[in-house]
Amino acid sequence: MAEPKPKTFIGRSVPRLEDRPLLTGQGRFAADVNFPGQWTMRVVRSPIAHGRLRNVDASAALAMDGVHAVWTFADIAHIPPIPFRLTGLKALEPYQQRVMASDFVRYVGEPVAVVFADNAYVAEDAADVIELDIEPLPPVMNATDAPGPFDAVQSTEPDVLRKGYGDVDAAFEAAHAVVALELSVGRHSGVPLETRGAIGFYNEALNRLEMHGAAKVPHWNRDTMGRMLGRTRDNFHLFEGHVGGGFGIRGEIYPEDVIVCAAALHFKKPIKWIEDRREHLISANHSRQQTHRIRAAIDADGRILAIDDEFFHDNGAYMRTHAATVPDLAAAMLPGPYRVPAYRATAHIRLTNKTPCGTYRAPGRYESTFVRERLLDAIAAKVGVDKAEIRKRNLLPKSAMPYALGLETLGTHIVYDSGDYGLLLDKALDRAGWPQLQKDIARRRTNGEQVGAGVAMFVEKSGLGPFDDVRIEVKSGGTIELVTGAASVGQGIETAMAQICAETLGVDYTTVNVIHGQTDRISRGLGAFASRVTVMTGEATKRASTKLRQHILKLAAELMQAEPTQLDIVDGDIVRTGGTPGPSMKLADLAAARPGELIAEDTFESTHMVYPYGVHVAAVRVDAETGGVAIEKYVMAYDVGKAVNPMLVEGQIAGGLAQGIGGALFEEFLYDENGEPLSVTFADYLMPTAHEVPESSILITEDAPSPLNSLGLKGAGEGGTNPVGAVIASAIDDALQMPGAIVTLPVTPQRLRAICKKK
Amino acid sequence: MTDKTAITLTINGKDHKVSVEPRRTLADAIREDCGQTGTHIGCEHGVCGACTVIVDDAPVRSCLMFAVQAEGKKIRTVEGLADGDKLHPMQQAFMDNHGLQCGFCTPGFLMLAVGVLEREPDISDEALIDVLSSNLCRCTGYQNIIKSVRAAAAEMRK
Numbered sequence: 064m065a066e067p068k069p070k071t072f073i074g075r076s077v078p079r080l081e082d083r084p085l086l087t088g089q090g091r092f093a094a095d096v097n098f099p100g101q102w103t104m105r106v107v108r109s110p111i112a113h114g115r116l117r118n119v120d121a122s123a124a125l126a127m128d129g130v131h132a133v134w135t136f137a138d139i140a141h142i143p144p145i146p147f148r149l150t151g152l153k154a155l156e157p158y159q160q161r162v163m164a165s166d167f168v169r170y171v172g173e174p175v176a177v178v179f180a181d182n183a184y185v186a187e188d189a190a191d192v193i194e195l196d197i198e199p200l201p202p203v204m205n206a207t208d209a210p211g212p213f214d215a216v217q218s219t220e221p222d223v224l225r226k227g228y229g230d231v232d233a234a235f236e237a238a239h240a241v242v243a244l245e246l247s248v249g250r251h252s253g254v255p256l257e258t259r260g261a262i263g264f265y266n267e268a269l270n271r272l273e274m275h276g277a278a279k280v281p282h283w284n285r286d287t288m289g290r291m292l293g294r295t296r297d298n299f300h301l302f303e304g305h306v307g308g309g310f311g312i313r314g315e316i317y318p319e320d321v322i323v324c325a326a327a328l329h330f331k332k333p334i335k336w337i338e339d340r341r342e343h344l345i346s347a348n349h350s351r352q353q354t355h356r357i358r359a360a361i362d363a364d365g366r367i368l369a370i371d372d373e374f375f376h377d378n379g380a381y382m383r384t385h386a387a388t389v390p391d392l393a394a395a396m397l398p399g400p401y402r403v404p405a406y407r408a409t410a411h412i413r414l415t416n417k418t419p420c421g422t423y424r425a426p427g428r429y430e431s432t433f434v435r436e437r438l439l440d441a442i443a444a445k446v447g448v449d450k451a452e453i454r455k456r457n458l459l460p461k462s463a464m465p466y467a468l469g470l471e472t473l474g475t476h477i478v479y480d481s482g483d484y485g486l487l488l489d490k491a492l493d494r495a496g497w498p499q500l501q502k503d504i505a506r507r508r509t510n511g512e513q514v515g516a517g518v519a520m521f522v523e524k525s526g527l528g529p530f531d532d533v534r535i536e537v538k539s540g541g542t543i544e545l546v547t548g549a550a551s552v553g554q555g556i557e558t559a560m561a562q563i564c565a566e567t568l569g570v571d572y573t574t575v576n577v578i579h580g581q582t583d584r585i586s587r588g589l590g591a592f593a594s595r596v597t598v599m600t601g602e603a604t605k606r607a608s609t610k611l612r613q614h615i616l617k618l619a620a621e622l623m624q625a626e627p628t629q630l631d632i633v634d635g636d637i638v639r640t641g642g643t644p645g646p647s648m649k650l651a652d653l654a655a656a657r658p659g660e661l662i663a664e665d666t667f668e669s670t671h672m673v674y675p676y677g678v679h680v681a682a683v684r685v686d687a688e689t690g691g692v693a694i695e696k697y698v699m700a701y702d703v704g705k706a707v708n709p710m711l712v713e714g715q716i717a718g719g720l721a722q723g724i725g726g727a728l729f730e731e732f733l734y735d736e737n738g739e740p741l742s743v744t745f746a747d748y749l750m751p752t753a754h755e756v757p758e759s760s761i762l763i764t765e766d767a768p769s770p771l772n773s774l775g776l777k778g779a780g781e782g783g784t785n786p787v788g789a790v791i792a793s794a795i796d797d798a799l800q801m802p803g804a805i806v807t808l809p810v811t812p813q814r815l816r817a818i819c820k821k822k
Numbered sequence: 823m824t825d826k827t828a829i830t831l832t833i834n835g836k837d838h839k840v841s842v843e844p845r846r847t848l849a850d851a852i853r854e855d856c857g858q859t860g861t862h863i864g865c866e867h868g869v870c871g872a873c874t875v876i877v878d879d880a881p882v883r884s885c886l887m888f889a890v891q892a893e894g895k896k897i898r899t900v901e902g903l904a905d906g907d908k909l910h911p912m913q914q915a916f917m918d919n920h921g922l923q924c925g926f927c928t929p930g931f932l933m934l935a936v937g938v939l940e941r942e943p944d945i946s947d948e949a950l951i952d953v954l955s956s957n958l959c960r961c962t963g964y965q966n967i968i969k970s971v972r973a974a975a976a977e978m979r980k
Binding site for chain 1: 843860865866872922923924926954955958
């Protein structure tokens with residue numbers, strides 16, 4: 064009889080383990096969590112962008128049937144401001160947000176009071192009759208204006224970040240030419256389809272406080288909110304259910320999470336808060352809004368000698384958990400895949416009377432890739448070469464890898480771990496049929512069509528450490544339980560981790576049950592952000608699975624009277640190898656024989672991120688009459704080192720593209736001059752639909768596995784989004800035959816018509 | 823406004839006797855009063871379509887309909903699609919084609935697509951994209967949703 068062959072799962076597009084409950088209506092999202100006797104919380108938000116809060120009169124609300132309590136700042140004054148999670152510069156600390164406004168309101172949407180009532184309908188009725196006495200003050204609406212007062216002590220420019228290397232001034236003096244641009248990216252955000260929600264539950268018998276509806280970083284939030292509320296790891300736990308999209312914005316600590324937990328503890332009642340869509344659009348993190356003034360010094364062939372970028376980052380009214388993360392990443396990742404001998408970035412972190420900001424998929428990179436790639440296009444125009452050629456001239460060669468950029472971000476030195484950027488550019492241009500595309504465009508132009516093509520390149524970052532733990536156990540019955548401190552925001556980590564575990568251990572991936580986002584199941588964890596899970600949790604899973612396999616074979620060897628080296632695990636059976644005679648043993652039987660013993664835990668630590676890279680090519684048709692842009696062709700090439708599940712990687716890239724298109728053409732949070740938000744429904748904040756997102760061609764390559772983990776993994780979550788604004792702008796320029804025409808994202812029909820009229 | 827009316831909602835063939843305020847949305851009644859939380863609420867202003875259910879054979883946004891308006895009508899939600907353990911062809915197609923990621927918009931897309939294909943089994947590709955553009959998804963970029971619905975349409979025609 065032939066020996067059974069071990070099954071491979073890594074690299075296969077197997078169906079997702081997550082899908083069945085989600086397809087049958089059995090998901091458990093935040094709004095689906097209910098406790099008997101719960102109260103509903105409704106937040107009363109400032110209708111004024113900037114003002115002195117003189118009084119909150121809740122008497123009418125408190126007189127209503129079904130209303131239990133109203134809290135204002137006085138009730139939560141003992142709770143400290145929400146601390147920083149990442150890039151927490153000291154100078155920014157005075158700008159942290161309290162969970163409710165005290166003396167001043169600083170953006171429309173800021174919590175000023177909360178109502179606790181029997182249900183959502185009564186709570187909303189009560190919130191409507193709470194009277195706010197606010198003396199309006201002039202709002203600060205432009206981050207590029209001269210800094211002014213934020214309050215009596217602080218300025219609207221809390222800090223200026225500076226990054227760089229090399230002698231920038233000397234390079235500009237010696238330059239053949241200088242190319243200078245001013246470019247802006249609009250204010251957008253992740254806007255997951257599930258709004259935020261949190262349910263606080265205090266179990267008095269066990270003195271245990273719980274928060275349900277957690278996402279992204281449950282352990283950090285447990286520890287941090289615990290400190291804010293006087294709870295410990297032993298008596299405070301966070302629970303992640305299904306999460307309706309993350310994209311960077313969901314799962315950070317927001318004021319409402321803290322209030323829900325404080326109220327559950329105070330009233331000893333379950334407290335449920337589910338955000339409505341208007342609230343989401345004015346109070347969950349915004350992102351992206353920056354204005355860059357960038358210059359490049361170049362030689363006669365268009366080779367970059369130096370880049371000098373000064374930019375203004377509009378962070379809204381407070382510094383939330385991400386602190387300086389977005390401007391820091393924008394400055395640190397701006398050089399991208401090119402050789403930039405000298406570099407200087409000056410980032411003005413600015414406060415305005417708008418919704419506070421945080422990260423959104425490809426944070427800082429969507430912005431700085433737009434800026435850098437616009438610059439490359441401008442250099443190409445200046446020296447009169449093709450956009451693909453100018454990039455080839457400036458790319459870092461494969462021989463430069465690993466490449467220390469000489470900059471730091473997120474507490475790590477940026478070292479591009481591996482990459483062959485030129486090869487990927489060739490592959491992407493080939494996939495797009497670039498020469499034929501150029502011929503087709505030229506022919507169509509002679510017929511009067513406004514068509515054009517663009518190309519953009521980028522380097523992403525992923526796999527942020529410093530650690531991840533994974534514990535794996537064979538349970539009685541033979542199923543495998545994998546517990547991790549990572550989190551799921553809907554991206555498919557259960558399937559990916561199950562694949563790595565199953566192949567390493569020797570079981571079917573459908574027998575692996577992945578537990579994540581539960582702080583009572585594993586003592587520490589870093590969650591899901593920065594495209595880190597597949598890399599960090601993936602490698603930790605590989606290690607723990609390897610350890611468990613060795614342990615199983617050792618225990619089995621005793622029972623099967625063999626050497627561990629004579630045994631293998633194949634599809635859940637412990638079998639004898641090399642023709643050794645004797646019966647095999649089921650994993651379930653070993654688990655029954657040694658209950659609680661088939662368990663292993665391991666950790667992966669990493670001090671460096673890993674750097675995937677990509678190329679997008681787009682072809683568009685512009686309608687000068689309507690200002691509309693039709694995307695006719697879209698190619699994405701992305702090198703992820705090793706794709707655990709190519710179907711899921713493609714899913715990430717395709718979904719990222721839709722969000723990138725939103726930011727490039729449609730989505731923008733607008734305000735009037737008084738700071739009144741104008742984008743408060745899905746009829747004003749326009750997300751792409753099935754009509755606007757084109758069919759795309761996705762090329763996943765594995766030419767540059769990461770040397771920093773055993774599988775060669777790099778993260779795939781953000782490469783679909785990163786360069787979309789850049790490549791669409793490049794293609795529109797080409798369609799209009801106006802190099803450098805696009806300087807602002809999104810390219811809305813109004814903006815595009817205005818440009819066409821200038822032509 | 824807050825006086826309650828006793829009504830019967832027929833969801834997936836089962837009667838639910840509930841008492842609701844006239845202003846209570848069908849979406850809230852399905853979720854809170856009838857405990858069928860597979861129908862999701864994404865915007866409450868009729869744009870995202872996450873709350874789509876089938877009422878008397880037509881897909882409707884249950885956030886834009888009052889519960890009292892649905893009395894006497896046949897309501898179908900995502901919980902009623904599968905036949906025991908056997909998934910509906912639409913559910914199976916979404917699984918086979920990676921037509922979902924976070925899964926929040928999925929019940930709305932399933933009910934929209936099933937409702938439309940039951941009425942128009944031979945719908946053209948162009949008209950299908952028109953229909954699907956009435957719901958929002960933030961994860962998939964739509965291409966796999968379109969693929970899933972096309973695959974299910976072929977299966978449902980068999």
